[in-house]
Amino acid sequence: MDGLRAGIKNELLLMFYRKKTLMFFIISAFIPLLLVFLFQALHPILGLVAVGSSYPVQMLGIYTTFLIPLFMFVEISELFPQEVSSRTLKLTLLKPITRLGAYAAKFLTLGIAIGGLLLLLGIVSTLCSFLFGTLNIGSVGIIGLIKAYTAAFLSMWSLAALFVFIAQFFRSADGFLVFSIFVFSGAKAVPYFISGFSSFSIVSYTDWYSLWLSHTISAGRLATTSLFLLSGLMLFLSMGYIFFDRKEV
């Protein structure tokens, strides 16, 4: 347990020593602000564009489709293929931590970072809707926001497990990054051609949080999809570990 704790602390510090992680967090905090100013500028012209109480949820749509997956691919490429290619993985593996501990520390750190990014977005976009928003545009209460952001976290973390598994087959961070973007874009496009694909693709669940805001979705469906995401997370996480454990560095 000490090894796991030290592993998570190490991975978190390494993540924040990397400039690109900080850049992602800074950009994530600024995008809602920039869009607010853009909406305010466009409001007199278009009329319909305005910031309301649903602004944090609108932002979530943009973030779970583009920014968080991209952040995830960059971080996974640093946590796995980059560590193999730069031969720094041994720096962790030679410490008093098991392979399972080292793998778990990386995945938990990724979860903390995704959670942190969502929290930052939630705070900034909520503040924006309070400070610059028009009342009664959309009606998402604080409970609704918490549900949406928690659901978004689960879908993003499951997606992360899939790409952590894929990362085990790469020794080049750039190669993984390009491949991941292609796979993600491809998986997003497939449901337009093959109906039914989205039900079985974790990639299609990036907007899953919206189900939690709907009043017409049954609890049974929410439970089924939650179990699907959780089982996907466990499956890809376990398969990824099998390959991580076999890695000879």
Place this chain on the structure above:
Amino acid sequence: MESVVKLTGVTKEFRNGSGISGISLELQKGDVYGLLGPNGAGKTTLLKVITGLISPSFGSISLFGHDLELSYSSSMRKVGCMIESADFYDYLTPVQYLKLTASFYPNIRPERIAEVLETVGLASFAKEKIRHFSTGMKQKLAMSASIIHSPALVIWDEPTNGLDIEGVVHFRALVKELSVNHGITFLISSHMIHELEQLCNRVGILNQGVLIREGEVQELLTDSLSLEEFYITELKRGKEVLENGRLKSGY
């Protein structure tokens, strides 16, 4: 005597046919053991197997009397390593890197970081980015990281790579100080045979994945003027044995 490292019939086969074969070896507390061998002899592979970086195909490894696989974390708490090359997260400074390293071990005083940097002669570069370091400086940093927790066993692979003359002298003094005054056991692989002759009480010669000779330096040198002469003779003999074996088997 207390057994620190014990290998029994350790074999590691790679797909290309290289690796190590049937290595049995025991290091006692306080030993300074030198591992010699030509390039590709399997020295790094052996060290990687001992430290769990790669799994052996056959054989068993125990550190401090415990099976490595069963008690990896507790065994590695007492081991300091520098394997293959000194690779780092180059966006860190030595202080940042050593803090990360220290977090894996209990009860390391904050002043210890400055102490080990001073020991290896990197104190004045403590806050510079590692990406600006030379190979020798990285080597020194790897050494400092491997001793920060005052380990009972230090495993160093080619520690003098990239070191200048002053660095080599410093390295020699460090090994002597740690082994004599602190009873630390060393397993060092190196091509610097003269260094090993001065430092080690025991050596092993590895050739084509096989430990062809090993023992106390004083005993091995009874018929040779120097370790270098002994090493060359043993390598020749090893090659002849291997050739004869191939001829007899018709290979």
